[in-house]
Amino acid sequence: MNFSPLIISIKVSVIATIITFFLGIIGARVVVKMKRGKGLVDGIITLPMILPPTVVGFFLLLLFGKNSPLGRLLMNFDISIVFTWVAAVIASTVVSFPLMYRTVRGAFEDVDSDMIAAARTLGLSETRIFWKIIVPNVFPSIMAGTILAFARALGEFGATIMIAGNIPGRTQTMAVAVYTAVQSGNRELAYKWVAIICTISFASMFLMNYITSRHVKKNVKRGGL
Amino acid sequence: MRRNIKFLGAVSILMIVLMMALTACSGGTATTAATTTAAAATTTAAAAETTAETTVATEAAEPVELLVSAAASLTDVMAELAEDYKDVNPDITITYTFGSSGALQNQIEEGAPADVFLSAGKKQMNALSEKDIPLEGTEKDLLENKIVLIVPKGNAKGITSFEDVATDLVSMVALGEPTGVPVGQYSAQIFTNLGIIDEVTAKANYGSDVRQVLTWVENGEVDCGVVYMTDAMTSELVDVVAIAPEGSTDKIIYPAAVIGTTEYPDQAKAFLDYLSTDRAAAIFEKYGFSVL
Known part of the structure; x- marks a missing residue:
């Protein structure tokens, strides 16, 4: 059994999760602070969660293909995104972003506004309020969002196969390997990959629950939260 | 609170370290790919200056990688053919990507760097022909499925x-x-x-x-x-x-063609020719295909 899909999957989903982690928090912060057009922006950036992944993949293919302005621009720098593992990272980031963003945004909105007002009267800057008060308060949600995003990125198939292709040893992730194994009638291989994906996904969920519950307990003990 | 931030920071650092480790692992491949591209660019430049015959001579010595976009139903047979082709032509590595023929068609239309297209239907190949995407004269009906x-x-x-x-x-x-x-x-x-x-x-x-x-x-x-x-x-x-009795249904044809944008038209044509040899036919037949 060739384990390259496992390595590619982990590499792609870890990088995608890191990008999503920051983009999701920033996105949530920006949208929560918005005064006008909140609904529109929210709708647009949540779209990849609702659209079928193949549609997202097709958009990305059009966006990064050589017929698009962006594709041509990249071509000038000799950068070709389509059919590379970078394309898989882009696909995974786009589909996992809304999960992070949604989870964190919901938590941001639940932060006690009195606490923020109190901090302001004490002269804390907005940036410091964000990092010292809001972020610690929404910590469980950030963890939950991150792990959901990771699990989603790990299982990403539709958008990935569209833009990154299915090149064994290069862009073939575990989810794509399952598809290929089933297509070619190789049941046993498909079962093996399914088992590996299930194990990793389950472990992520377990980790999430563990971290969140530990955090809650700790805070209860300290009289926080 | 402070501890939370520290923990969050620790997690981020851990993830970054993990990412760097993984990137380092795969660094080899990434570099190779970059080198190949650079080599390809040089070859193309050289090809433009020299005549066709000399191009073949200079390129044959260099290792070349061909990317074959193949219909998902060809997964197993292609893996074996790619392996077999190493004996036929050790300078050429066959890499492949699989998907539904329609998805592959879209990818090629959008400029995916494929050198050869093996479709499970005439429809997708015809769609590309209408846009003059296949290299002229390379399109052919390769296989039949029953x-x-x-x-x-x-x-x-x-x-x-x-x-x-x-x-x-x-x-x-x-x-x-x-x-x-x-x-x-x-x-x-x-x-x-x-x-x-x-x-x-x-x-x-x-x-x-x-x-x-x-x-x-x-x-x-x-x-x-x-x-x-x-x-x-x-x-x-x-x-x-x-x-199915002869004539009771439309023939199920798998067409093949070299993609016009390929950097290695001669090698791609040679691979396509190989697919029509008796040697390749024996492999195709093992998987249930009839070679046309």
């Missing part, structure tokens, strides 16, 4: 022909869904041409794809089913009892 009637291993019911499906030998037959699944459309054509479509429809169980039909027959949940020869060949648990 529609077959399969039964669970051992053929306890003694089914021997497509006509038998209408008889009492069969109480349930698995077919591809006739509107959306290609094999279902072919099956409907065959039974219509045999004049028994109504009898067959009355006992049909429709699968959402050809693999489902195969699974039902493998497990003996139906008496027989209609699938491609190539699917039947993947299973130890079914017997092929009949091939």
Whole structure:
């Protein structure tokens, strides 16, 4: 059994999760602070969660293909995104972003506004309020969002196969390997990959629950939260 | 609170370290890819300056990688052919990407760096031809797949022909869904041409794809089913009892072509020629394809 899909999957989903982690928090912060057009922006950036992944993949293919302005621009720098593992990272980031963003945004909105007002009267800057008060308060949600995003990125198939292709040893992730194994009638291989994906996904969920519950307990003990 | 931030920071750092480690692991591949691209660019520049013959001579010495976009049904056979081709031409590495022919067509239209396209249908190849994407004169009908009637291993019911499906030998037959699944459309054509479509429809169980039909027959949940020869060949648990009669259905052709934007037209053509040799045909036939 060739384990390259496992390595590619982990590499792609870890990088995608890191990008999503920051983009999701920033996105949530920006949208929560918005005064006008909140609904529109929210709708647009949540779209990849609702659209079928193949549609997202097709958009990305059009966006990064050589017929698009962006594709041509990249071509000038000799950068070709389509059919590379970078394309898989882009696909995974786009589909996992809304999960992070949604989870964190919901938590941001639940932060006690009195606490923020109190901090302001004490002269804390907005940036410091964000990092010292809001972020610690929404910590469980950030963890939950991150792990959901990771699990989603790990299982990403539709958008990935569209833009990154299915090149064994290069862009073939575990989810794509399952598809290929089933297509070619190789049941046993498909079962093996399914088992590996299930194990990793389950472990992520377990980790999430563990971290969140530990955090809650700790805070209860300290009289926080 | 402070501790939380520290923890958050620790997690981020951990993830970054993990990422760097992984990138380092795969660094080798990334660098190779970059080098290949750079080499390719140089070769193209050289090719522009020299005549066609000398290009072949200079390029043959350099290792070349061809990316073949192949229909998903070619997965296993392509892996074996790529391996075999190493003996035929050690300077050329065959890399492949698989997907549905329609998706591959879209990717090629959008400039995916494929050198050769092997489609499971004429429709996708024709769509590319209309846009002048294949290299002129390289398009050809490479393979044919057949529609077959399969039964669970051992053929306890003694089914021997497509006509038998209408008889009492069969109480349930698995077919591809006739509107959306290609094999279902072919099956409907065959039974219509045999004049028994109504009898067959009355006992049909429709699968959402050809693999489902195969699974039902493998497990003996139906008496027989209609699938491609190539699917039947993947299973130890079914017997092929009949091939669709000549002329009862459209031919299932797998066309092939070199993509016009390839950096290695000569190597790509050579690979396509190899696919038509007896040596390659023997491999194709092992998987149930007929070479045209």
